[in-house]
Amino acid sequence: MAWTALSVWLSSPWLNDLAELTNWPFAIIAIGFIAYVPGFMNAFMISSLSFDRRPERRPLLQYPGITILVAAYNEAAAINDTLTSLARQDYQGPMQVLVLNDGSTDETVAIAQRTLESLALPANFDFRVIDYPVNAGKAAVLNRGLQLAEHDLVATIDGDSWVRTDGVTQIVERLYADPANTVAVAGAVMVRNSRENFLTRAQEWDYFHGIAAVKRMQSMYHGTLVAQGAFSLYRKDALMEVGGWPECVGEDIVLSWALLEKGHRIGYAEDALAFTNVPTRIKQFSLQRKRWSRGLIEAFKAHPSLLFKRRLTTLFIWWNLFFLPLDLVYTFIFIPGLVLALFGFFWIAGPLTLAVLPLAALWNMFIFRIQRKMFRREGLKVRQNFGGFLFYSLAYSLLMQPVCVWGYVAESIGMAKKWDTK
Template structure:
């Protein structure tokens, strides 16, 4: 691109700028708080460590307590400190200025149930610039292609928008479809959207505005993906909190330190020339993770647009949920294998790469030590899950309060309300990990032993 459009800053932000603590200063402060909390945890856990070692052995006790208490405590403390310090400037683009052209790629495989809504939401965008939408039907075995043709014929499209179906007869995988769409794209900004998403009418404007407002080395921006079908059952209700709290808080934290790790395929913006530089989307199950890490390895930045909202349908059954999270875990392993050099980059975001390294032992310890420890605690044996384990809970509760206040503010600015979902939150807070982390271990093992890769959930 020739350069970003000029971004106007509202006068009301001038006072905020005078009080602004630099990003590196926030990083050092958050890191100091996290290290201090971890040191306190080590001191408090001495008796726990001795008692557990007495009934097992010292290596087992150290590994168990490190990944049950110390590492989660460090992560929660760093997350809370970062979210509390986050005062990002608003993305603001003058309404008098025409927005740059955008190509939207909608990869669709057997999306007959949701593709109408996705197209309708894209046709209702308030985007003030050229808009090109390609629906990439990747050899669907259902009626996706015919539904797209019929629906496009009935949609009222903006004057600056064009919609086109690319109907591939053979299923080749999402990355192949996206790369064909990239080759056909007419514009310098490319947005990917899943075929079962409802995109808010201002979502494209918001994500492009964030890109235009971010530092010059930003080549991708992750949108905010939330849950649309949360009222289906308890599992979807819990996933609503996972997206609203867990995923959103991590992306906000990473984005603050110029290191959002994943521009997810469900809704993200990319600079076309950067995608072409890394060879487009790779052929793997975690194509969005791997392409994001390829961009980061070239010292580019990925941002996060918290107000660019898309609502997706999450898995409604445990089998589909497990297969999805297994795929995400395999994608993380693929990213490490392809871009392990990121572990040694001298940048703030390197902390989050190592953070992801910790997920494997965390999930293993949780699945094979902590969950059995909960069972033992039910029978009065508190060696693994005991009173000192509760020291982790206040931090978890605190970061949930902090991110809820932030997310509620985002929704309020978008004229949305947070729906009441106490049952889903209780399940998310108390039992969600009992489902998710063993599934993640399954994904790691599947990737390590080289099991056949497939989309699984459709």
């Protein structure tokens, strides 16, 4: 709040000049969503994360049974690695892995079966391939797998993810270390193919800094808003209580909000690591982020009462509501303002815009320090990726936020929905 008040005071000349040029409502909305709201969010994250003292994760005397659902659609290029990583888990309890082929048109099933024949599985592991010949969508195939789950804990892992050897163990330990009303835990998803091009290099920072920091902060307020399908853990009875995964493009966020609406808690296991392949081309990236934006709108439409639920995590439901005007203002006001600045017109973007850089730099240094400490505890090293960081910090939003607006519009006008965005 102090940072926001300082921002308002420093920007008063800018606000007055823009109001004279346009009008006061436009000036307040433009500068509010260009500077004040993002500044408040960054300052809030820094101050919150500085107080992060989550319960210590400890080994269990006995590890419960867990069913892992691997939804796969045309994952021939990656399914071998995913199953190999699961076969190498150090999990000490019973572990059932169901590969749910959702009508793939490539060699996903054949490769998965050959992989299982070649793996030396521990006695407590049970791997099976379930072949559904007709594509039904991710939510439908996960619900089919849920009906086959033999254990009280259910995890989801994407068919193109590599899970670290201790990933399953640590996400289960986090569930049991967290408060008793925790029914789901989001794992930490990082980028596996970050060295392919500038786009994947930038996404490495997005996952390592942005997404990880937000999930970590939200879990402190007892409500991580998305237990993502790429790697998350659930209590089976909680999944059954809300009817499993809903039929929509953002099935993971809508499911997560359904759990929150029931009063449950969703945690975050910052050191239960899975590495996933991110989009390598602009079109792939745009389709993925468009789908994420549509999922956010679906969540608001399905669970609007969360905006008025009396619990700490309600703050972040409102936070997400601000993403819509933030992305709209950035796309239709700030980006044109950058173009105007190139021609010497500093009405929208100008010298005062640079005032947000110190806070952005502080935020990046702060979360980098937190994440690097976690990596070191896990025996990992943060690879040098300065070029990707420059692209992430300077140009990433120019690509991502217009795509988010596209997703909001697509959901609002009812465009056709599709799971496969590869």
